[in-house]
Structure formats: C-alpha cells, structure tokens
Amino acid sequence: MHISDGVLRPEVSVAAYVAAAAVTGLCMRRMRTEEMPKVAVVTSAFFVASLVHIPLGPTSVHLLLIGLVGALLGSAAFPSITLGLILQTLLFGYGGITALGANSLMMGLPALVAGWIYRGLRGRDWGGHMAAGFMAGALGTTLAAVFLALLLMTSGEDFYGVARVALLAHLPVIGIEALITAFVVSFLGKVKPELLP
C-alpha cells in the first residue's frame, strides 16, 4: 500500500511532508518516557509485519498492522508508524523517499483513529476488548485504503475506482488484522492490562 516516488504531484508531496512532520511532532510531545520501550517493540512489529506473507488459498497477502499499532500505542502510533515507514523505505525500498510524508499520513492517521475507536469502545471484560480490538484492526487498514484513494485522487486518478480496488485487494488483510488485533488486545487485557493505553 506504499505510494512510490513520482506518483504524487510535488506540491502534494511537500504538503504531506509538512503535515506529517507536524503531527509527528505533536504526538511526540505527548509521549511519556515509560512508553518508549513499548513504542520500540510495536514499531519493530510494524516494521517487519510487511514481510509476513500469509498463504491464503492459492495466493498470499501481507500484513500492515495499522489498527494494532493504533490500539496499543494511542497517540504514539503516528511517530511509530512514521519511523517504521522511514526504515522500510530506506532498507526495503518500499514506497519512496519523496512519498514518505504521504505514506506516513496515509497509515498514521488511520492508526490514530483506530486507537480512539479502541479506547472508546472497549469494556472492562475480555469480550469488550475483543470487540473493540476487532473494530480497530478492521478500521485501520480500511481507512488507509480510503486515504490512499484520496491521495491518488490529487494526481488525477478516479477516487471511487482506486478506493474500490484498494479495498477489495485489502479485504483479506482487513479480516486477518481485525482478528489479530482482537486476539492481541484481549490477551494483553487479560494478562498485562497495564500495557494497554
């Protein structure tokens, strides 16, 4: 889902850089020192998740984990995803350096939204965590696909066409991530609730 170099118009790339830097800065100021080890672990998970290919019938898809990062980190999710994306771009060649700002917004903002949804929905019991985690996991990647369509619309592509293709293509990922997020947060809620925001 990473946007490559040369796809977006220069002014869009620059604007996205500025916006992404602003949001990263705001979120970093809210980050507490005690959170940092957790941010490191979750960022590492996000960084390598793109390498996890899930065989699914005759095909395979890979994870994004946007919703999980949002649910686990809250407002720290945005800098976490930005850092993960920078390293994915530099080391794996995913996306592109000029498109980093746009990619960061495209995946970071859905993570923030997923985090808010998770904290708003979860109850005290195990089932509540499960349902909220499921919603957050599904929403993260869904919103990212919508953001992708919005960004590509600025370079002249048809919004509904891209959104439909991107959503359809990512439906397996959305389903798997909803389940992963639900199980991870419900498990953590049971054994180590202090890890959840």
Place this chain on the structure above:
Amino acid sequence: MEDGCRGLLHKVVLGGFFLVAFLLGQGGRDAAYAHRVNLFAWVEGGKVHTESRFPGGRPVKGGRVLVYNAAGVKLLEGKTDEEGRFSFPAPPPTDLKIVLEAGMGHRTVWTLKAQELGEAAPHGPSSQQTTPSEPPAASHREAGGAPALGPEFRGLLEEVLDRKLEPLQRELAALRQQGPTFREIFGGIGYILGLLGVAAWAASRKKGR
C-alpha cells in the same frame, strides 16, 4: 458455558473471514501483495524485453508500461502479459526511460542506455527496411577494432551471444527482484530499538535535572 459459546462464535467468525478472504483474494491479490514493484529491461534480437515483478517473484499482470526517449517524449505504451512481460521493437538508439505503473500508487523506472540499443539496432525491424549496402557500413563504423568481420558473421555472433546471455540476464533480473534480506530486517529492528533507546535516555536526563 459462556466460554464454550464464545469459542464456537470465534471459530465461525474465523472460518467466515477466511472464506471471504479466499474469495476476494482472487480479485486483487497482486495489489495486496505488493509494497514495491520491479522492472527489468534488456535488449535481445532487435527487441526490448521488459519483465515486471512484485517482490518475491509474482509477475505484474496487466501493468501499464510507458516508454519515453531521452527528450521525455512518449514513444509507446503497453500492458504486461500474464507473466509480467512486455516487449517492443527496439527504437533508434537513445536513452530510454521505461516506466511501469502497477496501480494503487506503485511505480518504478528503468533506464536503458543508448549503447545497449545501439548494439541491437542492426537486428531491429527498422534496419530491415534499409538498403542492403547499409549494414556493412554500420559494422565498419561501430567495430573499429575488427573491420574484417562480415555482416553475416556479426549477425551470427550476436545471435549466439543473445542466446547464451539470456539465462544470465534472467538471473540478474531475479536477483534484483529479491525481497529484503536478514541483514536489512535485523538492521531495521536495531535502528528502531537504538533510536527509541536514545530518545528514552534523553528524556530521562531531562527529567533527572
């Protein structure tokens, strides 16, 4: 009792999701699979061949290939086939910029140098239209060190070389298309831990004062 019901519910939900995922995965699997695309182009027998793949070797089916010359003028465009390949007759020598658009923001560029095209030109369809007297002149101009070689010999040599080099060129393409290695993966994790460690250290120093 309640736990049992939940267990069953989870199994049903899980099964349903995998079914839906399986059905829909068929539609857009390439797009979901990719975070980047690779394009590799080479000249062989008067044609430019391109091969487009996602990391891990899955071909880009129906990707848009645009070919520009050194001046940025679009020469032609086409679509990749089931195996991610697209070939076109070699144009007159110029630095070619070959752009692959694989949809949903995936794009990559390959530059083919004029020299590579220059060697293939005598085989190209353009040279077939020229008068028979021209190939010797061309070979005279290019192969300054070996003027004794006739055009037939040159052609044969190139044909044999093309055939011999093809597996090598394919292997080279496959090498370029490999996914990240362990070094990059663990290097990245190390960067993340290190950077956040430095941030935590800085933050704790600030707090200590």
